[in-house]
Amino acid sequence: MRPTELLLDPSLRLGCAALLTAAYAGVCGAVNWRERYRRKARTALARAGADSPAWLVLYASQTGAAEQMALETARHLHQAGLAAQVLELNQLSARQLQTTERALFIASTCGEGDVPDNGALFATQQMAQALALPNLHFAVLALGDDSYAKHCAFGRALDAWLNDCGAQAMAPRIEMNRGNAEALSAWQALLTHLAGSSDAPDWTAPDFQTWRLVERACLNPGSQGAPLYEITLMPAAGALPDWASGDLAQVQLAADPGRPREYSIASLPAEGALRLLVRLHRDANGVNGLGSGWFAEAEIGSHIPLRVRPHRLFRLGPNARRPLILIGNGSGLAGLRAHIKAREQSGCGDNWLIYGERNAAHDAIWAPELEGWRDAGMLKRLDRVFSRDGQGPRYVQDVLRDSADLLRHWVDEGAAIYVCGSRQGMAQDVDAALNAALGEAGLASLALAGRYRRDVY
Numbered sequence: 312m313r314p315t316e317l318l319l320d321p322s323l324r325l326g327c328a329a330l331l332t333a334a335y336a337g338v339c340g341a342v343n344w345r346e347r348y349r350r351k352a353r354t355a356l357a358r359a360g361a362d363s364p365a366w367l368v369l370y371a372s373q374t375g376a377a378e379q380m381a382l383e384t385a386r387h388l389h390q391a392g393l394a395a396q397v398l399e400l401n402q403l404s405a406r407q408l409q410t411t412e413r414a415l416f417i418a419s420t421c422g423e424g425d426v427p428d429n430g431a432l433f434a435t436q437q438m439a440q441a442l443a444l445p446n447l448h449f450a451v452l453a454l455g456d457d458s459y460a461k462h463c464a465f466g467r468a469l470d471a472w473l474n475d476c477g478a479q480a481m482a483p484r485i486e487m488n489r490g491n492a493e494a495l496s497a498w499q500a501l502l503t504h505l506a507g508s509s510d511a512p513d514w515t516a517p518d519f520q521t522w523r524l525v526e527r528a529c530l531n532p533g534s535q536g537a538p539l540y541e542i543t544l545m546p547a548a549g550a551l552p553d554w555a556s557g558d559l560a561q562v563q564l565a566a567d568p569g570r571p572r573e574y575s576i577a578s579l580p581a582e583g584a585l586r587l588l589v590r591l592h593r594d595a596n597g598v599n600g601l602g603s604g605w606f607a608e609a610e611i612g613s614h615i616p617l618r619v620r621p622h623r624l625f626r627l628g629p630n631a632r633r634p635l636i637l638i639g640n641g642s643g644l645a646g647l648r649a650h651i652k653a654r655e656q657s658g659c660g661d662n663w664l665i666y667g668e669r670n671a672a673h674d675a676i677w678a679p680e681l682e683g684w685r686d687a688g689m690l691k692r693l694d695r696v697f698s699r700d701g702q703g704p705r706y707v708q709d710v711l712r713d714s715a716d717l718l719r720h721w722v723d724e725g726a727a728i729y730v731c732g733s734r735q736g737m738a739q740d741v742d743a744a745l746n747a748a749l750g751e752a753g754l755a756s757l758a759l760a761g762r763y764r765r766d767v768y
């Protein structure tokens with residue numbers, strides 16, 4: 312399953328562009344709304360009779376913002392007495408869409424104008440053709456960031472496709488740029504109108520808390536690559552919040568408050584601190600990135616606004632007891648390490664880690680811990696590949712190609728696959744190698760079943 316790249320159609324209507332003025336107001340992502348609503352929303356949907364829903368709430372989300380908004384949207388419909396069903400876009404069949412009268416689409420764009428993983432099958436299979444949708448009434452909320460060239464590309468393409476299929480827009484497309492508060496209000500107002508309710512939804516993004524930089528360790532001195540730091544943080548006041556393996560930390564930078572930077576959390580709350588693995592980003596002129604530069608240079612004891620963000624799409628969730636194949640490179644070890652730690656806690660040793668870096672001499676990140684896990688049976692297999700050692704370049708995708716039989720065996724045994732790290736290069740080539748080993752249909756069915764999950768950037 313390869314995320315589909317969509318080119319912007321310049322003739323697309325701009326819909327609610329007037330609503331999308333600046334005022335990012337620190338709500339970037341508008342994600343991370345109270346996790347406690349998630350369970351309530353699902354329970355409420357069940358009560359509302361999800362068997363014969365009047366409304367479909369469909370989302371495509373890479374890091375959870377659109378998913379969260381879909382749950383809040385459904386919760387609001389339910390509170391207004393309407394039945395609704397929330398689905399990932401990939402779960403939606405052509406037939407279901409053709410027999411639905413009202414659907415709300417919440418679609419993010421990821422990568423460089425790409426479709427989120429849980430919408431990619433829908434984009435390649437359903438959107439490749441025109442369906443007859445004369446009975447469908449719809450509205451689209453497109454999430455994006457206008458610092459990317461293909462702004463809201465997927466939401467726009469989806470909107471255009473629905474129009475081409477003869478579906479009837481209940482309102483112009485709303486574009487939410489970087490969690491823009493006005494766009495959120497516009498969507499909430501639309502929901503109130505559509506649901507005929509008098510109560511306006513009251514979703515808000517959680518505040519950032521002040522955190523303290525406790526420790527920094529460079530893990531790859533002498534590396535050919537940019538420095539990679541283990542960063543330890545603690546709340547400046549109060550207790551550690553709760554999180555699960557797979558979750559993200561978002562930091563807000565004084566110089567760019569509207570675009571928080573995301574980092575995969577490498578530790579679990581039980582370890583007593585929040586740890587990240589941060590690669591220093593330098594541009595072509597050697598200027599440090601704002602976020603990674605802060606982590607690389609800030610004085611120990613400095614404060615930074617941070618919030619922990621559930622990343623349900625990359626959590627273990629229903630895969631918690633399955634065998635796991637964990638694949639990643641560079642700073643991607645952060646998210647994979649948290650998963651292995653969680654598995655250690657639950658005593659599940661069916662884990663296969665495939666990790667790539669440059670040189671064994673300088674880039675054997677967290678080697679004692681990984682080798683300890685291997686020796687203790689927590690990692691049934693540990694494949695580390697160092698691309699600049701040996702005869703020629705060798706990458707994680709090469710391990711997958713060479714071990715295709717074993718890979719198929721693990722998948723037949725029920726394994727789930729988690730990929731964390733670079734989207735360009737690593738994740739794309741891993742996707743191709745998985746396709747080759749498991750077949751396009753095989754990988755697609757794993758993705759649909761939530762057994763192929765990615766935290767790639």
Ligand SMILES: Cc1cc2nc3c(=O)[nH]c(=O)nc-3n(C[C@H](O)[C@H](O)[C@H](O)COP(=O)(O)OP(=O)(O)OC[C@H]3O[C@@H](n4cnc5c(N)ncnc54)[C@H](O)[C@@H]3O)c2cc1C
Pocket residue numbers: 374458459559567570572573574575576587588589590591592594599600601602603604642643645646766767768
């Ligand atoms: C889900 C997710 C998880 C991630 N996990 C990790 C992780 O575990 N470890 C890790 O090291 N990184 C991770 N990242 C990447 C991280 O969020 C940052 O992108 C990275 O640290 C670079 O940010 P920076 O602030 O240092 O660089 P920036 O200052 O953002 O600079 C990066 C590039 O963007 C350009 N740029 C800067 N500002 C703008 C702007 N306003 N508009 C357009 N272009 C701009 C710069 O010129 C530069 O080329 C993750 C990203 C995502 C999405």
Ligand SMILES: Cc1cc2nc3c(=O)[nH]c(=O)nc-3n(C[C@H](O)[C@H](O)[C@H](O)COP(=O)(O)O)c2cc1C
Pocket residue numbers: 340341342371372373374375376377378419420421422423424425427454455456457459460461462463464489490767768
């Ligand atoms: C790595 C990355 C790539 C992104 N690429 C795009 C893009 O090409 N176009 C766009 O409009 N927004 C882009 N965005 C912004 C996201 O669409 C926006 O942050 C959205 O809220 C994410 O929603 P999600 O959590 O549901 O995936 C990107 C964000 C990230 C972190």
